[in-house]
Amino acid sequence: MKTLDSLTGRETEVLRLLAFEFTTKEIAHKLMISKHTADSHRKNLLIKMGVKNTAGLIRRAFECRILKVG
Numbered sequence: 001m002k003t004l005d006s007l008t009g010r011e012t013e014v015l016r017l018l019a020f021e022f023t024t025k026e027i028a029h030k031l032m033i034s035k036h037t038a039d040s041h042r043k044n045l046l047i048k049m050g051v052k053n054t055a056g057l058i059r060r061a062f063e064c065r066i067l068k069v070g
Contacts, residue, residue, distance in 0.1 A: 014041040
């Protein structure tokens with residue numbers, strides 16, 4: 001797992017939207033990027049955070065205090 005400091009601003013935006021249950025298509029529309037680019041950001045997050053799926057991303061984000069309740 002790379003350091004979480006290596007997350008880009010866009011990856012952090014995608015992570016926050018994933019936490020709010022947005023789909024890849026919805027994220028792409030909201031951020032005005034292609035669906036492929038949104039999916040690439042999600043895949044990069046999986047690698048950087050050392051997890052296997054979106055549930056793991058959200059769990060790790062809370063553990064590392066990237067995301068907070070409320």
